[in-house]
Amino acid sequence: MAGQLEDRAAIVTGGASGIGRATCLLFAREGAAIVVADVQDGAGEETAARIRGEGGRAKFVHTDTSDEAQVVDLVREASAAFGRLDAMVTAAGVSYAPGLGDDAGDPFQRPAAWLIVNKATERWRRVLDVNLTGVMLCAREAARQMIAEGHGGTIVTVASTAAYVPNASIADYCVAKAGVVMLTKCLAAELGQHGIRANGVAPGPIETGMTRDLIERGVFQQQAARLPLGRIGGADEVAQAILFLSGPQSRFVTGKTLGVDGGTYTI
Template identity: 45%
Template sequence: MGHALHDRVAVITGGASGIGRATAVRFAEEGADVVIGDVQPGDETLRLVEKAGRRALYVRTDTTLEADCDALVAAAVAEFGRVDVGVASAGVSSAASDADRVARLESDAGHVTTLSTAAFQRVMDINVTGVMMTSRALARQMLAQGTAGSIITIASTAAKIPIAGAAPYCVSKAGVWMLTKVMALELATTGIRVNSVGPGFTTTPMWDVAEDSPSHQWAMSITPMHRNGTPEEQAAACLFLASDESSFVTGQILHPAGGQFTD
């Protein structure tokens, strides 16, 4: 266990599973108390954080609701007195189930010409507006405290790579990346840093595909390291951006993505 986040308070949306859970555990191992916001039960994440020797709080949070985003941060302050770090990890790949999404990537069923407006809007509501409202609530609290802080959004390599059949996801993640840059500029003189992690293909409930599937084979064709990443590898990138090791870094996106981008 390290001390990179000793006695800091971190709020993580989407912390019940995947990258959010791994980040919560890593932050706890580095000395942070953690507040988990998710629509899914957070019992397992709470157990792992407490196993790491830190305090944990779960707040049921629907990030598409402004009141929930504000209440999550308020609950963190009520329990721990302040917020030092925020990770906006809640997101979806599509309005459909993950299995349906993979099937659509292997056909033309998800193309814009056949895409419903409601399905597109649902992804925007969660992935863009939800991240904005989460980040806004975090920034407002940090400003009220008068303290420095770090806000980390979770984007994707899909913020920069167009994927046929995945317009809602690609557009939403590009929006997250631009939101991150704008907020970083707006807050640059306050001590509040805003950065993004843009994962490549990572083994999570959102990307759980068989190695012999066309989707996996395509993914590996654009991943030079020819493997999926792990949630723990994404959490390590979040830790860097959350810690003082990145004190002069803002408005940037890190891509733990197995070499998808080499420029």
């Protein structure tokens, strides 16, 4: 039986880990050729190698998605490798910007140092650069390529439940993710005429590299226990929603951000 993405080609940013990697593997099993984009070379190559090991087509391209020139190169390389681009998934993201300015470590360990009144401007900028401007750059370059190819396509962004609820000490993250939700609507409004749909997912607590420390310290389990579904989600569960939004089953859906969150805001 043919996969949902047979003969398609996709770029997945953040494909070295977590939600991005799960999306790469799922898309490849559905027939897509995958370009894995990430700043982590070893893990990114590993994702691509796993896909090829399963008989799929995949290539890793080192990309810092906040760097315009690198994103332009990424789309060019993807198109050259597989002859077309049908889908862009923007899963690359950071929860905070370590190693910059008044580095006080993990905001979840020392929240006071990360309040807006204490936040270093360069740290704020870095989170916005990766989590919002980087998403715009990837969406823009993908859209330009899809328009040039003339066959339409899909863009799926990865926001967060943090887009909707303030979280003291990670205002930069919350604001960036809220921006991603609006960016997704704007992309849909502008690109529909080209047959390009833009949607997003807003994950709740998901077990990935980004949240390993929170899970080890039991913080996420406490949050998850209050959800209607009462548990932390898996990266593959988010990937399934991204597949739906990238595939033919959602062909009349655009501009929407789907919560994949165990029911975070239903109670």
